[in-house]
Amino acid sequence: MNGPLAGIRVIDVTQSAAGPYCTMILGDLGADVVKVERPGAGDDARSWAPPYWGDEGCTFLALNRNKRSLAVDLTSTAGKSVFADLLHRADVLVSNMRPGALDRLGFGYAAVAAANPRVVYCAISAYGGTGPKGDRAGYDPLVQAYGGLMSITGERSAPGEPPRPPVRVGTSINDMGTGLWAAAAVLAALLDRERTGRGQLVETSLLETAVGWIPYQVMAYLGSGTVPGRHGSGTPMNAPYEAFPTADGYLMVAAGNNRLWERLCRAIGAPELLADPRFGDNPDRVRHRDELAALLGEVLRTRPSAYWERVLDAAGVPASPIRTVAEVVADEQVASLGMLRPVPHPRIDGYRDVALPVRWDRERPATRRVPPMFGADTREVLAELGRTPGEIDELIAAGAVAAQEGGPVAVSRGQRGPDAGRARHPDG
Template structure:
């Protein structure tokens, strides 16, 4: 695909770890030029968050998941000469992305107020744990604690009354990833606004705000009823049966979304009397009588294997699915058909396996064609091409520990 949607947009990425890099990787996949600024000899902390490591490389798998398509430039922003380089680069960029603590970049004159004087139409996106204002603004925020504070863990896990009950975090950094995606949306909106008005903006995104924002139906369940939702394990608060059931040889997710689907499930399962029972005729009644219905379904689902249920229920349009381990995920025919596992050439490992961007334009996945960069891989080329610094000047900066 050529050109990509964000071709011609340049991003100065001061972020690290996950929320910010997840955002900038998406921008790179969409065609933006992303310049990832890293501390000399250290770089993004996630480069060292292993094992596992990429074979024949020092890169951790964690770092590889969020940095495709970027250019790595090493500059020490703590040094005045480093700040001068970054100020010069800002003049060539459309977007600055950062996830430092509130006020953390002001001493380097890399805060929004300082940089908008250099480039008035600059779009500046700040990602923090708690936002630029409020009683928690100065606190550091991490995904795990945000999942807890933002209510997600109160909804995730088995009830206290069951074996193994207790709050559980989501298996990936849910708040970080969602914040990264909200940041992409906000930046795209700001770019459109700037195109219309010529005005830049300061985007303020907080992990806690995002976590509360994506509580979705659970938040409205509480705000509407005043009742605090409880953990239901794999069950759904508003739909029954909509949960995982043990089968003869594993587990099956049964996702009955309407009354007709429940009727068809009961026919396949040989329990049509349940579909005719007054207590289970509608979803609202099934939710009301959840504690009665689910125990009746448990022995029914145990009678067949997972594959048998999948085959039988898919024929009649009842949504269901297996609980796959990741080896089965990447071996799944649909995942393979959609080419969700990709490979890019890597300067140390030869090839690096990555997960495709799920967005498709005209039936083509939007993936940057460059792998996650080595530390400082593009320092020389970026400083020469954008700032006109020759080899002698760069050698002096390197000797001074600036780059």
């Protein structure tokens, strides 16, 4: 499987998380992704460690497979010439430099589109590039705070106690979400180019993603005037729909309708709750969620999570223990989906990566290249641009480019199974 984007070249001027995630998706889909990094440092995420896997930072490994690394000084005349040659041959440019940074270097959208009208130019930023905060830098947790996510994440305060502290969503959800939106927008622009013959400017940001994650909270506020708060593991519109303590941990129970509520009560041996007028239907249960949670907790604390999972599964009630990452990695269902794939790696024994969560004809996109060493593909890419070995040596000597002299690392056929498959600041 070469991927639907085979033959598409993506120039990746991103670092940290949101931009690299976008370009990794495009690479997984078959695009030739050339990751442009600044000499001397490279992507900031290379140093986001520990943890390390071998000598390489796990964050960088997670977001940069299926790419080639080209180290170019975009502030130098020779480096700009190399970059201009790349863009002349590019189908897509993805950047998460701070708004205006590429313009000041001479590579804003207008200049690039004039030289290559077919290019899809994707600009990722923290706050969107316009408005009072448009040109500011930002990272995922900052925008989780600014965009309202932290205000609805965390445990509810008990009556009479002070407010609980804010909680960050446990993954970089705005980064990952912005990368997904950027990739989807690039794909749509490429499809549009098939009809029009021209590329276009695509823009997205962490803030737009943050607001986009909370549509029903926003609509609830607009409709009711009530400011949404924290609901711990639950939701404001369903009950019981949260994690309950058991004898040895916590069990997430999702009884989101009256039919499941009835099954739950009978399965746990508490049919008397069905006759309680406080819990007659979902709106009643939501209004009395604290009393309901206390009553259910009394029952569920009497047995371990695994016991209740079996009981509720037999009754057709959705439920799951709260599991650790280690348990997820070892899970049979995750394994059956081929989400964690062994991939040959020249420096890391037992290397695996997290697959793109889609399949075509039951086959996942392959890992064609493990995450590159800094500048590992500089010579290869420059040779494709027509530079001779002597010219490449001169560029390296002048500091316009940098090269890792170990050469590129590619996985010849990927890893497949039956079901597997110096301008700052960036987004975050």
